[in-house]
Amino acid sequence: MSLYGTMRTGVSGMNAQANRLSTVADNIANANTTGYKKASTQFSSLILPSTGGAYNSGGVTTDVRYSISAQGTFTYTTSATDLAINGKGFFIVEGTDGQEYMTRAGAFTMMDDGSLQNSAGYTLMGYEYSSTEDPTIVVNGFDGLQQINLSSGALNAKGSTAGALDVNLPSNEEVGYEKTTSLVAYDSQGNTRLIEFTYTKTADNAWSVEASYDGTTIAGPIAMTFDSEGQLLTPSPATITTTAQVIDGANLNALSITVGGSSQLASAFDVSNGKIDGNGASKVTGYEISDDGIVSLKYSNGELTPKYRIAMASVQSPDNLKPLPGNVYSQSNESGVVVMGYAGTNGYGSIISGALEDSNVDIAEELTSMIESQRNYTANSKVFQTGSELMEVLVNLKR
Structure with a gap:
């Protein structure tokens, strides 16, 4: 030896x-x-x-x-932008160098520009939300991601496009009887526009309805007929469609108003359902983040509007990721390729708003x-x- x-x-x-x-x-x-x-x-x-x-x-x-794959316990907080992942996956964040990284550190704070940054200065990334389909993601890369911004809709106005107006028309009134009611719609700039609907009895079980704005007819007269039970027969489909208008430089969209719940019974004229979509100009007063990562802005009129979907990532061997300063990780040769997805789908964990994952x-x-x-x-x-x-x-x- x-x-x-x-x-x-x-x-x-x-x-x-x-x-x-x-x-x-x-x-x-x-x-x-x-x-x-x-x-x-x-x-x-x-x-x-x-x-x-x-x-x-x-x-x-x-x-x-x-x-890295061992999950920590959770500490609950009062901030909706504190995020934790319950299960598999990582948040995607962007560093000051413009590169994307993965992290489980979800102590995000809204900055003065509306972006969400964690305590290490990394910005949360996601996709723009779509109500008709999930945003298209690049499965094995970070292309298409954008910074989630909570001030992106500081003021919001949505023009009306559809609504419903269900009334009872009194069957015991004489021919020529006329009654008017109205709905408030919103133009493209959030201005309120009063749409009047005038019902006129033309014969037994037969009425006409006309829609107008500021004295200008925008739909009608449209025939409404009823069966012997007082149930609506026509129009079919039971919809009143108005023509679009340009008013003081703003667009009042064509409106599709369903009237399928209307009836003709021996009772006084009555509106059982009257509603229309759209909203006037309102400010952002808060935000909510759901367990599937949908970031919604809350407006002063009470509307909750989805804006972003938080992206999540994973690799085949998380424990072999490369740790970097700031409690973030990057892909390594041993970790496998990055696979993208959303919270609550394909094995990814759910997002807990108002919580942080402990060490x-x-x-x-x-x-x-x-x-x-x-x-x-x-x-x-x-x-x-x-x-x-x-x-x-x-x-x-x-x-």
């Missing part, structure tokens, strides 16, 4: 325990870091070939692993590891010291 080899083995052991102690120090320092995933040190022996009955001591090498560090476990590392470091130093002393004895044999 080589005394030099013994000393080198002792040094190898001390270096390995120093590495372990470094991961312990990082874990303890980040025990309260949102979304932090602990590091651990794995040891592997280095065996040298032995010849002629002499044993050659090798040493030990270390490999640092990260428990998965166990302080008791780390302190135990610290004591073990300290004792093992001391033991390896004794091996080195003993080798050094034997070398001194060998040198002094000549005296």
Whole structure:
């Protein structure tokens, strides 16, 4: 056995325990870091070939692993922009370098420009929301993502396009009887426009309805006929369609008003259902984030309008992602390719608004590891010291 080899083995052991102690120090320092995933040190022996009955001591090498796939507990907060993922997946964030990264650190705060940034300065990314279909995503890349912005709709106005007006027309009135009611619609600039509907009895079980705005006819007269039970027969389909108007530079869209619930019974004229879509100009007063990642803006008129869908990502081997400063990760050769998706679909976890994922560090476990590392470091130093002393004895044999 080589005394030099013994000393080198002792040094190898001390270096390995120093590495372990470094991961312990990082874990303890980040025990309260949102979304932090602990590091651990794995040891592997280095065996040298032995010849002629002499044993050659090798040493030990270390490999640092990260428990990225191990989920932490949750801490609930009062901020709707604090986000946690319950299950598989990562948020996509953009750094100041313009590159996209993955993270579980969801302590996002709305900045003065409306963007959402976490405590490390990374901006949350997603797709523009569509009410008819999920946004098209690039499955294996970050193309098409945009910054989620909560002030993108500081003022909102939506022109009316459809509504409903169900009335009862009194069957016991004389021919020529006339009654008027109205609906408030919104033009493209959010102005209110009063649409009047005039019903006139033309014969038994027969009426006409005309829609007008400011004295100008925009639909009708349209014939409405009823059966002997007072149920609507025509028009079929039971819809009144108005013509579009340009009013003071704003567009009043063509309106499709359903009247299928109208009746003709021996009772007074009555409106049982009158509604129309659209809204006037209103300010953003808040926001909501659903468990499937839909970001909706809340307006002063009470309307909740979906604007974005938070994107999520995953890889085949999350524990092999490359950790970077700021508690973010990037793809590595061992992790596999990035696969995109949405919360609550294809195995991705749900998003919890008003919560943060805690670090998965166990302080008791780390302190135990610290004591073990300290004792093992001391033991390896004794091996080195003993080798050094034997070398001194060998040198002094000549005296």
